[in-house]
Amino acid sequence: MALGDVERQRIARRAALEIKEGMTVNLGIGIPTLVADYIPAEQSVMFHAENGILGVGPSPETGKEDENLCNAGGFPVTLIPGASYFDSTLAFGMIRRGLIDLTILGALEVSEKGDLANWIVPGKKVPGMGGAIDLAQKSRRVIVLMNHTDGKGRPKIVSTCSLPLTAPRCVHLIITERAVIEVQEDGLALKEVLSPYSLQEVVKATGAPLMY
Amino acid sequence: MALGDVERQRIARRAALEIKEGMTVNLGIGIPTLVADYIPAEQSVMFHAENGILGVGPSPETGKEDENLCNAGGFPVTLIPGASYFDSTLAFGMIRRGLIDLTILGALEVSEKGDLANWIVPGKKVPGMGGAIDLAQKSRRVIVLMNHTDGKGRPKIVSTCSLPLTAPRCVHLIITERAVIEVQEDGLALKEVLSPYSLQEVVKATGAPLMY
Amino acid sequence: MDKNKVVSMEEALNAIKDETCLMYGGFGGVGNPPSLIQGILDKGVKGLHLIGNDAGFPEIGIGRLFTAERVQTLITSHIGSNPIAGEQMNQGKIRVTFFPQGTLAEKIRAGGVGLGGILVDVGLGTIAAMEKMTTKVRGKEYIIEPALTGEVGIVYAKQGDAYGNLVFDKSARNFNPMVAMASNLTIAEVEEIVPTGELDPEGIITPGIFVNYVVQSEGVNWPWHWET
Amino acid sequence: MDKNKVVSMEEALNAIKDETCLMYGGFGGVGNPPSLIQGILDKGVKGLHLIGNDAGFPEIGIGRLFTAERVQTLITSHIGSNPIAGEQMNQGKIRVTFFPQGTLAEKIRAGGVGLGGILVDVGLGTIAAMEKMTTKVRGKEYIIEPALTGEVGIVYAKQGDAYGNLVFDKSARNFNPMVAMASNLTIAEVEEIVPTGELDPEGIITPGIFVNYVVQSEGVNWPWHWET
Numbered sequence: 001m002a003l004g005d006v007e008r009q010r011i012a013r014r015a016a017l018e019i020k021e022g023m024t025v026n027l028g029i030g031i032p033t034l035v036a037d038y039i040p041a042e043q044s045v046m047f048h049a050e051n052g053i054l055g056v057g058p059s060p061e062t063g064k065e066d067e068n069l070c071n072a073g074g075f076p077v078t079l080i081p082g083a084s085y086f087d088s089t090l091a092f093g094m095i096r097r098g099l100i101d102l103t104i105l106g107a108l109e110v111s112e113k114g115d116l117a118n119w120i121v122p123g124k125k126v127p128g129m130g131g132a133i134d135l136a137q138k139s140r141r142v143i144v145l146m147n148h149t150d151g152k153g154r155p156k157i158v159s160t161c162s163l164p165l166t167a168p169r170c171v172h173l174i175i176t177e178r179a180v181i182e183v184q185e186d187g188l189a190l191k192e193v194l195s196p197y198s199l200q201e202v203v204k205a206t207g208a209p210l211m212y
Numbered sequence: 213m214a215l216g217d218v219e220r221q222r223i224a225r226r227a228a229l230e231i232k233e234g235m236t237v238n239l240g241i242g243i244p245t246l247v248a249d250y251i252p253a254e255q256s257v258m259f260h261a262e263n264g265i266l267g268v269g270p271s272p273e274t275g276k277e278d279e280n281l282c283n284a285g286g287f288p289v290t291l292i293p294g295a296s297y298f299d300s301t302l303a304f305g306m307i308r309r310g311l312i313d314l315t316i317l318g319a320l321e322v323s324e325k326g327d328l329a330n331w332i333v334p335g336k337k338v339p340g341m342g343g344a345i346d347l348a349q350k351s352r353r354v355i356v357l358m359n360h361t362d363g364k365g366r367p368k369i370v371s372t373c374s375l376p377l378t379a380p381r382c383v384h385l386i387i388t389e390r391a392v393i394e395v396q397e398d399g400l401a402l403k404e405v406l407s408p409y410s411l412q413e414v415v416k417a418t419g420a421p422l423m424y
Numbered sequence: 425m426d427k428n429k430v431v432s433m434e435e436a437l438n439a440i441k442d443e444t445c446l447m448y449g450g451f452g453g454v455g456n457p458p459s460l461i462q463g464i465l466d467k468g469v470k471g472l473h474l475i476g477n478d479a480g481f482p483e484i485g486i487g488r489l490f491t492a493e494r495v496q497t498l499i500t501s502h503i504g505s506n507p508i509a510g511e512q513m514n515q516g517k518i519r520v521t522f523f524p525q526g527t528l529a530e531k532i533r534a535g536g537v538g539l540g541g542i543l544v545d546v547g548l549g550t551i552a553a554m555e556k557m558t559t560k561v562r563g564k565e566y567i568i569e570p571a572l573t574g575e576v577g578i579v580y581a582k583q584g585d586a587y588g589n590l591v592f593d594k595s596a597r598n599f600n601p602m603v604a605m606a607s608n609l610t611i612a613e614v615e616e617i618v619p620t621g622e623l624d625p626e627g628i629i630t631p632g633i634f635v636n637y638v639v640q641s642e643g644v645n646w647p648w649h650w651e652t
Numbered sequence: 653m654d655k656n657k658v659v660s661m662e663e664a665l666n667a668i669k670d671e672t673c674l675m676y677g678g679f680g681g682v683g684n685p686p687s688l689i690q691g692i693l694d695k696g697v698k699g700l701h702l703i704g705n706d707a708g709f710p711e712i713g714i715g716r717l718f719t720a721e722r723v724q725t726l727i728t729s730h731i732g733s734n735p736i737a738g739e740q741m742n743q744g745k746i747r748v749t750f751f752p753q754g755t756l757a758e759k760i761r762a763g764g765v766g767l768g769g770i771l772v773d774v775g776l777g778t779i780a781a782m783e784k785m786t787t788k789v790r791g792k793e794y795i796i797e798p799a800l801t802g803e804v805g806i807v808y809a810k811q812g813d814a815y816g817n818l819v820f821d822k823s824a825r826n827f828n829p830m831v832a833m834a835s836n837l838t839i840a841e842v843e844e845i846v847p848t849g850e851l852d853p854e855g856i857i858t859p860g861i862f863v864n865y866v867v868q869s870e871g872v873n874w875p876w877h878w879e880t
Binding site: 263281287288299303305308346376377379380 | 741742821879
């Protein structure tokens with residue numbers, strides 16, 4: 001089932017804690033976009049937008065939008081001091097070169113090995129991978145924000161992905177409305193259970209063994 | 213033997229006649245550099261320097277040189293309106309993309325097929341090809357300016373190059389102190405004999421058949 | 425250099441015919457050339473082969489060509505923002521080929537600077553690398569991705585001069601500089617045409633040598649999705 | 653972004669040791685970083701592996717490292733302007749590998765943007781293509797040229813800020829933007845260090861993300877060959 005606004009904001013707030021001073025961060029569309037609102041003002045973070053901006057700032061006030069200053073999701077943004085514009089080859093050059101410290105994105109499935117599936121639903125139309133493969137495969141750290149289960153209540157965290165992969169072994173941390181789970185060498189480590197869920201509710205809704 | 217200044221200037225002046233309105237032209241170092249001085253002021257030509265300038269203008273007055281505004285030979289230049297700076301990938305992107313209408317350069321040997329040899333003298337140190345292969349292979353038209361014979365009086369225009377090639381079948385026109393020779397499908401066509409040389413002196417100093 | 429490349433919209437559009445392979449700049453509509461797209465719609469051109477980052481939105485930018493059924497094939501990175509293009513793909517009305525976004529940008533750039541292609545490892549280990557030719561360099565596997573070029577490239581610039589030197593606006597730069605280099609004929613739609621010599625030589629992003637026609641833009645003629 | 657990358661020359665030079673693989677910007681001396689080169693000479697570093705467009709002149713730019721016998725190998729496009737480097741090559745004191753200039757620029761750029769290499773046809777049919785791996789794309793033959801990266805990259809910029817954003821000066825740009833991207837650690841020697849936020853975001857050529865250290869330049873400390 002779809003997440004309510006309160007849960008989406010809570011996931012975003014929790015994810016913001018993973019962003020450290022001085023990091024370069026790329027936020028995917030959806031819940032990841034909300035993360036920027038929870039970064040403390042004194043923390044200096046460079047937000048990267050793959051349409052060609054390094055140093056994305058907060059959304060502009062209504063009426064002050066610039067149609068040519070948008071993030072990769074197409075929404076108006078602002079700049080912070082030190083920001084720069086560049087073309088898409090340089091935007092992805094930064095990604096492929098391994099200079100993005102952290103990418104936060106959504107997922108359809110994540111495996112216990114950190115495999116990520118977020119671009120193909122078999123039998124449904126495939127709208128393309130966009131920049132997801134580049135970001136998932138090349139970022140130093142990948143955090144997935146998603147609903148713990150799918151629309152039918154089935155686990156999205158699984159032993160082996162059933163969907164085609166966006167990138168193998170790329171996810172480092174999973175944050176859902178129920179839990180924070182770290183992908184470790186030997187499997188998934190449950191780091192936090194988020195209220196009001198119980199440990200058992202988390203374990204039951206997870207399709208792979210959890211270490212806790 | 214080395215060419216005197218009068219002969220060098222004469223070759224350059226003759227070469228300038230090959231530059232047409234609106235062309236993009238790259239001039240190599242040596243005699244080719246002198247060609248720019250003979251372009252009529254009213255003719256609009258874009259001179260390309262492979263170190264990253266399009267729209268090179270005349271040399272600056274003495275004392276007005278800018279150490280960071282030089283041509284590929286390392287000599288101070290100026291800009292004309294419409295000029296731009298760019299990095300070396302774009303400078304050579306223009307060349308490889310086939311956007312240089314005319315390149316004028318020197319040569320050690322040219323064959324009757326238009327093969328160009330200008331970077332390796334066997335037994336001597338090879339200082340590298342620089343941008344010569346890119347320019348010779350990719351320019352729409354290549355004109356060679358050179359001494360008709362080498363230091364020992366041997367022909368530099370030959371049936372088959374003895375030196376390793378810079379680029380096969382790339383030369384369109386050869387201008388020497390003795391003659392103007394066009395490379396045609398069926399061989400070399402002698403277009404002009406330059407005074408004080410006689411037709412026979414040209415033919416004798418040329419190591420390939422000439423059509424005239 | 426006085427070569428004057430400024431032409432009327434009509435003259436520029438002569439280059440774009442039924443079934444032309446048309447490459448376009450822009451990312452999510454931002455940087456798509458609005459007046460050229462309107463001109464293509466008005467001219468009635470159809471069966472286009474498109475190459476560009478995405479399919480815009482149904483009523484925004486390049487997406488309008490899908491809505492008006494003028495597209496035959498598309499090489500792109502995603503069409504998620506244009507459900508009409510998605511529907512046409514599912515119904516077999518258009519054939520769509522996807523590449524990872526960074527790979528697509530480099531394939532177009534490679535075409536623009538006269539390279540044959542690039543070696544890239546993005547997508548290895550996924551179905552995006554299926555049936556791809558690969559090669560090993562220093563023991564590491566890479567996909568061989570051929571360069572892309574178009575018959576006509578259309579870009580949207582903030583300022584341009586009569587020689588075709590271009591400057592783009594903020595995040596509207598995106599794919600425009602690569603597209604400007606990668607086609608046999610490039611048409612630049614420019615918001616402000618300035619006298620040659622006025623643009624700062626240090627700030628020119630696309631040197632005019634890559635541009636064939638400059639046309640005056642009439643500006644964006646669609647509401648943005650964040651406005652509605 | 654307040655990350656301050658401005659360091660002393662001494663601190664920056666800690667990264668450059670005997671036998672370091674050092675990539676440098678510049679073309680015929682123009683754009684070679686003068687104070688960093690002086691610092692390398694003063695520090696006494698030797699056995700360097702260099703990658704850059706050319707070898708400068710004996711008393712100009714990067715050429716000074718050859719004259720002082722600090723170089724072990726060189727990957728370049730030509731050394732015609734530096735007879736001392738030529739002599740060292742002929743005597744077997746340095747090992748030199750040549751690439752066509754445009755190919756070299758693209759190999760370095762490929763390293764800078766995380767590609768494995770490029771496909772290029774320049775040099776085909778000549779000895780420059782001997783022993784090269786080739787592949788066919790759409791029926792046409794291309795040389796497979798692997799990307800180049802360095803351990804340390806040194807560049808010379810006109811202006812820079814504490815984050816490492818860089819702007820170059822006229823034809824001193826040349827190889828600098830590619831070198832700034834292609835090394836594990838990039839040191840930018842800057843003529844004028846400006847407050848972060850002062851550089852026009854549209855005009856920044858090298859975004860600071862690629863730069864690790866910024867050092868204040870003391871300017872060119874050699875006479876140019878056209879001056880003498």
